[in-house]
Amino acid sequence: MKSALTDWSTWRGCQIEGNFGRIRSLSSRIIREVEGGALLDETIHKHFARASLSDTQKSLIYEITSGVVRWKGYFEWLLSHFLTRATKPELRYLLWISLYQVFFMNKADYHVVKETVDYVKREHGKDRADFVNAILRKCIREREAIPYPRDDAGRFTVQYSFPAWLVHRWLGRLGKEATESLLSLLNRPPAFGLRIDTNRISPEEVSEKLSTKGMTTKKGIFLDSALSTNRLGTLLKDPLFTAGLIHIQDEASQLAVLALNPTARDVVLDACAGLGTKTVQILEVCPKAHVVAADIDRNKLNSIEDARAFRVQTDVLKHPFSPETFDKILLDAPCSSCGIIRKHPEIRWKRREEEIAQFHGIQLAMLRSLWGLLKEGGSLVYSVCSFEPEETTAVVHRFSEETSFLLENPLPFLFNKEYFLSLPHETDMDGFFIAKLRKA
Numbered sequence: 001m002k003s004a005l006t007d008w009s010t011w012r013g014c015q016i017e018g019n020f021g022r023i024r025s026l027s028s029r030i031i032r033e034v035e036g037g038a039l040l041d042e043t044i045h046k047h048f049a050r051a052s053l054s055d056t057q058k059s060l061i062y063e064i065t066s067g068v069v070r071w072k073g074y075f076e077w078l079l080s081h082f083l084t085r086a087t088k089p090e091l092r093y094l095l096w097i098s099l100y101q102v103f104f105m106n107k108a109d110y111h112v113v114k115e116t117v118d119y120v121k122r123e124h125g126k127d128r129a130d131f132v133n134a135i136l137r138k139c140i141r142e143r144e145a146i147p148y149p150r151d152d153a154g155r156f157t158v159q160y161s162f163p164a165w166l167v168h169r170w171l172g173r174l175g176k177e178a179t180e181s182l183l184s185l186l187n188r189p190p191a192f193g194l195r196i197d198t199n200r201i202s203p204e205e206v207s208e209k210l211s212t213k214g215m216t217t218k219k220g221i222f223l224d225s226a227l228s229t230n231r232l233g234t235l236l237k238d239p240l241f242t243a244g245l246i247h248i249q250d251e252a253s254q255l256a257v258l259a260l261n262p263t264a265r266d267v268v269l270d271a272c273a274g275l276g277t278k279t280v281q282i283l284e285v286c287p288k289a290h291v292v293a294a295d296i297d298r299n300k301l302n303s304i305e306d307a308r309a310f311r312v313q314t315d316v317l318k319h320p321f322s323p324e325t326f327d328k329i330l331l332d333a334p335c336s337s338c339g340i341i342r343k344h345p346e347i348r349w350k351r352r353e354e355e356i357a358q359f360h361g362i363q364l365a366m367l368r369s370l371w372g373l374l375k376e377g378g379s380l381v382y383s384v385c386s387f388e389p390e391e392t393t394a395v396v397h398r399f400s401e402e403t404s405f406l407l408e409n410p411l412p413f414l415f416n417k418e419y420f421l422s423l424p425h426e427t428d429m430d431g432f433f434i435a436k437l438r439k440a
Contacts, residue, residue: 021119023057027064028093034069040346067104068096070345073161075099081146082138098136109140152176156183165353181425190343191228193250197284198225201245222413226251249277252422252432256332256383257281259410259434264288266327271316271370276304278332283308316366324375331370333363335384335391339431360390367399379438385430387423392433410436
């Protein structure tokens with residue numbers, strides 16, 4: 001069990017900068033909000049915008065909060081052996097933070113216990129400090145002596161800190177070995193996918209410029225436009241990003257636009273455009289296409305800076321478009337987002353199994369609503385950042401039972417395939433699904 005940020009010098013550097021208690025306090029507040037249902041990245045960015053923090057402090061807070069959210073299932077299992085009474089949330093979060101520091105950040109346990117106890121004593125009083133001291137020491141001292149559950153599902157649930165329903169689902173479908181590979185991969189610090197605007201700069205130039213700033217990059221598997229990097233925070237302030245030469249987008253997501261294959265003068269609908277990542281990609285691939293970006297969220301649409309995109313605020317199920325308007329439609333549908341758990345660890349705790357079936361119904365309804373907008377001979381690309389059958393192949397199969405279409409090979413590097421399915425432990429990309437439906 002290791003994290004991306006593990007050296008003691010980083011912690012000492014933060015303490016030299018001062019106000020380590022502030023980092024612990026802010027991390028606890030972020031965790032509390034995520035536990036209340038907030039999204040982790042949005043919550044972190046909100047607090048970073050309000051507070052005056054150094055890059056080192058931001059890195060530590062991001063590491064602590066994302067790590068705690070990722071491993072809280074394991075911490076709760078461990079604490080359940082020692083907690084004999086209900087614990088106030090603020091103390092529980094401090095216990096999680098401390099356990100993460102010891103077990104995942106290579107920080108000496110005696111330093112962690114002293115810092116935590118001193119902080120709790122100052123903020124909450126001596127009785128609670130004594131309580132936290134006792135629990136932490138028991139967890140650290142007796143952790144190795146506590147056996148995992150004997151059955152595979154129970155062991156994986158604890159060992160990899162995942163909800164039992166997801167572990168059972170993947171074991172039943174993928175088997176023991178593949179499930180363990182998947183769980184292990186989803187707990188590693190994520191690589192961040194980049195899309196390069198190759199009309200303006202080459203991937204080689206981007207790699208060279210980023211390397212001079214301490215960022216390592218890796219080429220994509222299928223696309224020249226795709227890179228990945230190990231550090232996102234530094235990148236967001238880089239002129240390459242602020243000038244729109246590179247965008248944050250996983251290679252699997254980029255493949256959806258490759259499947260769409262827009263050509264000059266095509267009238268294209270990006271039906272769930274969101275922040276417009278794929279809208280802008282369509283225009284990069286084919287500047288002469290006529291692109292309509294539709295989304296129910298006006299604020300997201302307003303963030304699309306490319307003036308060539310025509311923006312329409314609308315519900316996909318109640319759209320204002322006339323029949324047979326579009327040559328091509330991209331439906332990157334709302335989904336469980338199980339394919340991006342590695343980047344967004346809170347998803348594993350936010351989702352419930354019954355939601356998978358609910359998303360299936362929404363996705364199918366969207367396909368039905370959009371199909372009439374497609375011209376004869378036109379194509380619709382259906383994609384989701386999930387690899388759950390109900391949201392992927394089952395949606396296409398169910399739609400085929402009521403609608404006539406040709407299911408085409410979506411990507412040029414696939415052979416005799418009816419869809420593209422990315423399983424993270426096999427591709428090292430986000431979990432993703434792409435199908436291409438042609439109106440015959």
